[in-house]
Amino acid sequence: MPTTPTENDAPSHHTARYAFKDAEARWQAAWDDGNCFAAVENPDLPKYYVLEMFPYPSGRIHMGHVRNYTMGDVVARYKRARGFNVLHPMGWDAFGMPAENAAMEKKVHPAEWTYANIDTMRRQLKLMGLSIDWSREIATCHPDYYRHEQKMFLDFVAAGLIYQREGWVNWDPVDQTVLANEQVIDGCGWRSGAPVEKRRLSQWFFRITDYAQDLLDALDSLDRWPEKVRLMQANWIGRSEGLRISFEMENREDRLEVYTTRPDTIFGASFCAISPEHPLAGELAAEGEGGNPALAAFIEECGRLGTSEAAIEKAEKVGFDTGLRVKHPFIDGRTLPVYVANFILMEYGTGAIFGCPAHDQRDLDFARKYGLDVLPVVVPEDDAAFTVENEAYSGPGKLANSAFLDGMDIDAAKAEIAGRIEAAGAGKREVNFRLRDWGISRQRYWGCPIPIIHCADCGGVPVPEADLPVVLPDDVSFDRPGNPLDRHETWKNVDCPSCGKPATRETDTFDTFVDSSWYFARFASPHADTPTDRAAADYWLPVDQYIGGIEHAILHLLYSRFFMRAMKKTGHAGMDEPFAGLFTQGMICHETYKTESGAWVEPADVLQGHGDNFVHAETRETVTVGRSEKMSKSKKNVIDPEDIISTYGADTARWFMLSDSPPERDLDWTESGITGAWRFSNRLWRLAAANAATLPPPGSDPGTSDARRAVHAAIAGVTEDLEAFHFNRSVARVHELVNALSDIDPATDGGALREGLETVTLLIGPMMPHLAEELWRMLGHDTLVADSPWPVADESLLVQDTVKLAVQVRGKMRGTVEIPHDADQATAEKAALALATVTAALDGAEIKKIIYVPNRIINVIH
């Protein structure tokens, strides 16, 4: 660790330091006393809702939070200064697994653990000096919050937005719960990292697929979202246009429904394949005398292989010839074998395909393995000798070997087949989505109870509204794995609200992503008796600027978009899209250290020896410096924000977070970076402290000094950069301004220096709010920067009388000339041609052309 700066050293102007500890506490109290950041609906003012993704109360804040909330606070304070009625709230995403893990490991109740963490993190966030309306604080684990979630669930059920069904689910064997598709990453649970298994369970689902098309189309309207996030969502929704074809089967009355996006390749079809979970597969295994034991065994084998997603990905493509054959729809007398194949997904399309090996790699692998025909039916143009060996061809070309399609391009052939199939009543055009309905049942205690009672006679009965909320029981134990609600007899066993007979509560709780799918709406009216107060929600929503990590590009951001639509349908909100503007920040990275034995080492335990040699402080093992990676406990490369804040102050931490790296990019935590920020805050403080006493009073004439141009250029520049989220450039411009102010002679240009110091104070207000208040007071003001309007640049000062014009000869730089601003071409030419370097470069040659871009460049061509 660096030397801790001591406060209040010698009073010399060269060595005195900013006493940040006292100042930061003092100004935070002043903002509280002034109730500065309380948001009140006011239809006469333009509103601006700034929101950072709310934290999970894991224990302590980390650097990612500091960066996230600093950016949000800059936006909130800047917009306030620009006259907006700003809403900037904070809350806690407080349900979830870590609380239960803590309960199991530390024998502490999840609620107690969670609320203690919230207290710690609230205290830490307050140290940062954020302009938050704390009166709107919410925690999703509190019944005052989740009772409204239960109410909306019942409304959603009534509106047909929710259903219950049994189905295959992703089961996390470590967390002992179901995961949504979005929560399975590379075949493993997003939290536990354990390989996910397949289980069949009864689950509640949100009908997000009903909105697939709308969620896709509306992405175009989100013009203040990163292109990357919109693209990721579009890919996730995964729209595909194709054709459902109904194949006639030999010796069977029913038909085989197949979905394809390549109907043009129908003449190249050499087999059909169905999922092991397809009903037909089961029927064929059971039919006839004694059934088909080999097929039944194959299906069972697929089920066993398919217990983990990871296994599926590595599994070889295998099939089983059922002996059944289907008739080719366009070739009389041609039939195709029907296989059961392990790579066909029941959940997509119809769970059945036709295989065209020449134009699909999977089909080709399958055909080679089972000796099926490979007939190319799309041939690239100008390739007479085209054949398919081990690589399927999926590029453009003309149809061949395809009867009436021959010579067509792919699109025409698709249309032709679709038209004929539809005319014959043998299928129809169909749109399919990759997106699945959102399964929200979790077999966990620490979540919002699903307000349903299961009755043997009445089925799943909604809990009557009068009985809401269904509150989690406190008396639970975590000495056994599984869900304690399941074995809580008095909580679980209740009478059916419909018929009065004994019944049982649903013991599953909501996926915590449900909690975070509407919290932004609750912030508009956090104390309302209903989920939302429509007047408040209609005033504040949508969130104008949302800020958070890219890791939520799909999960949280897609769920919330769906939830907003569901709330609109049930009258709880009036719009479709929750977030008008989205900014995704980069991560905080730090160097990693490893011993020879491969163990990670904390930066504090590393000693630097000679040059680039590092050793472990205790063991003296050689330590190698690894590449910079995302700060994480497992890699032991974390820096605790509270240490930094207590050593350097919140403003220094905030300033460093905004400096150097563009906010969307990863930021490398460096010791020198934070000390640099600390030195700058002191330098600025000293500049003001050294001059405050002798400056002319507030409101004095700034005079006509040239220095004023730098002041107003800084206003214009910082304003532009903050609007565009270019915080690192704002920081650079403030540096430039302070450098310029340091050169002003207070004796001759005191008015200009006052204007400059006041301006820089207001400009850093959103970024280093405590220091800004301190300087403002020092400069003789008794108002708060937090209540002060943003400075306005004097346009007339931005235009310089003369400009330095770049001079080129045939595109090569030859020097610059100083000419009047907006000078005409003749003036510019005369000045340029008078330049010695220009005459030398021309060497008497005839000038053919002169290109002149006023105030920028002049290019002489010979």
Place this chain on the structure above:
RNA sequence: GCGGGCGUGGUGAAAUUGGUAAACACAAGGGACUUAAAAUCCCUCGGCUUCGGCCUUGCCGGUUCAAGUCCGGCCGCCCGCACCA
């Protein structure tokens, strides 16, 4: 495999969207102040140079009066999705 992004000094980066490449900072080196250190202040800081200049934004080519920026082709990293028919 499919989709997307990125590549600029020792380092983080900037470049008014085609118009003086390297702003601002960090690190480094030199100096001042100091018994000394810290803090602070000043200077140097892309490369080569015969001191005239020449070269320089991953590599090759193109468009243009002019290319870090636009187009084509390579190379290298990073991210997302992935048996989706």
